[in-house]
Amino acid sequence: MFITGIAQVDDRQCTVGNNSIPDCQAVLVEEVDDEEDRYYEEDVISWDELPLERKSYYLSLGWTREKWNLPDEYHMRHWRDLSEEQLKAVMTLGWTEENWTSGDDDPDAYSKTWGNLTPEEVDAATVLGYSRETWHTKAAIEDFSPIVFPLSIPELESMNLNYLEALEVKVGVVDGTATLDDEEIVRYEIAMSEYIKLLRAGSKLYLKYEDHDPIKAHISSTIGSKILTYMRDALSKSPLRDMGYYLDKYDKWPLFDENYSFFVGGTNTSTPMHYDVDDFNVLWLVEGRKRVVLIPNDERTIDRYDCVSSFAGHSCWTGENILDGPLPEFAVEVELGPGDGLFIPGKTWHAVKNLEPSVAYGLRIESSQYKV
Ligand SMILES: O=C(O)CCC(=O)C(=O)O
Numbered sequence: 001m002f003i004t005g006i007a008q009v010d011d012r013q014c015t016v017g018n019n020s021i022p023d024c025q026a027v028l029v030e031e032v033d034d035e036e037d038r039y040y041e042e043d044v045i046s047w048d049e050l051p052l053e054r055k056s057y058y059l060s061l062g063w064t065r066e067k068w069n070l071p072d073e074y075h076m077r078h079w080r081d082l083s084e085e086q087l088k089a090v091m092t093l094g095w096t097e098e099n100w101t102s103g104d105d106d107p108d109a110y111s112k113t114w115g116n117l118t119p120e121e122v123d124a125a126t127v128l129g130y131s132r133e134t135w136h137t138k139a140a141i142e143d144f145s146p147i148v149f150p151l152s153i154p155e156l157e158s159m160n161l162n163y164l165e166a167l168e169v170k171v172g173v174v175d176g177t178a179t180l181d182d183e184e185i186v187r188y189e190i191a192m193s194e195y196i197k198l199l200r201a202g203s204k205l206y207l208k209y210e211d212h213d214p215i216k217a218h219i220s221s222t223i224g225s226k227i228l229t230y231m232r233d234a235l236s237k238s239p240l241r242d243m244g245y246y247l248d249k250y251d252k253w254p255l256f257d258e259n260y261s262f263f264v265g266g267t268n269t270s271t272p273m274h275y276d277v278d279d280f281n282v283l284w285l286v287e288g289r290k291r292v293v294l295i296p297n298d299e300r301t302i303d304r305y306d307c308v309s310s311f312a313g314h315s316c317w318t319g320e321n322i323l324d325g326p327l328p329e330f331a332v333e334v335e336l337g338p339g340d341g342l343f344i345p346g347k348t349w350h351a352v353k354n355l356e357p358s359v360a361y362g363l364r365i366e367s368s369q370y371k372v
Helices: 038-044 052-060 065-069 084-092 097-102 119-127 161-165 192-200 214-236
Strands: 002-008 027-032 147-150 170-175 187-191 205-209 260-265 270-276 280-287 290-295 309-311 315-317 332-336 340-343 349-354 358-365
Touching: 084 119, 161 192, 170 192, 170 214, 187 192, 192 205, 192 260, 205 214, 205 270, 214 260, 214 280, 214 358, 280 290, 332 340
Parallel strands: none
Antiparallel strands: 002 027, 027 187, 147 340, 170 187, 170 205, 205 260, 260 358, 270 315, 270 349, 280 340, 280 358, 290 332, 290 349, 309 315
């Protein structure tokens, strides 16, 4: 589900969670399917129909017409291409031809931990090539090594609250106190300057853009392109390269809106517990302070958390509140200040609370995006 439509709401409805928006002229941003999702472009557009510019891009990544036409992994295949055994397995897991084809929400079984699947579902998932370690809503065994490091990016350091307040741009904001998936919740559009004023006055609204989010188009030229250029440049020279987390191939891969994230929130706004599948994810603070709680997603915690919702197979949200109350077993917490970068390993559970009004930028790369 992606956000593409916009509907007016009247003034009395201008609230997000417990926050009301004064002098509200906000618009409610509705969520609708976006068939143009670039991640699945190869499934919906034939090679010959690709616009020239997209074709050059895919050619640069090593695609050819022949490769484009090959059936992809089983979950990308058309219903009619599945073998009898695969068909039985996907139906046991809850797929119907309709939701398989539309790509709408995964069946409920996909939100369960491996340990909570029924024996029939385990057999079906095994037929489809999954194991306890690779069940796709849960982590393959990953390094658990959150790393905090100083990162100087002079070109972005001045892009703080004052800078943002002066930009004439519309932004979408969400309830910054929600404990569930915040990539698919209702969002309101207001002027950036208006939002920063509310934030300074203690509002719990949160401006956060992650992943493949069409609303990013409003800030691509003013903010997005700068984050992509300058963050990649700084990270390519950071200790993360020698440590083996920043890979040489990241230097040349084209970056798009989905490769940056942007978080602007007031004191006590938060991002609830989730994981992202990116191979590379760095959060970098320009202004304010953040508390981040991280929990390994490996054999120590493998049956502990269910995905109550997931965002386009990219992130998994548990609905758990781990920011208030005692730290769960194996959790670590870090505090970030201006100029700190945090490397968040793929599929690591994490939740974030802004301890002061904060501005943060992020760069993330998922290798499967590049299919090479
Ligand atoms: O800063 C935040 O609120 C969330 C950051 C986050 O979840 C991330 O960068 O993956």
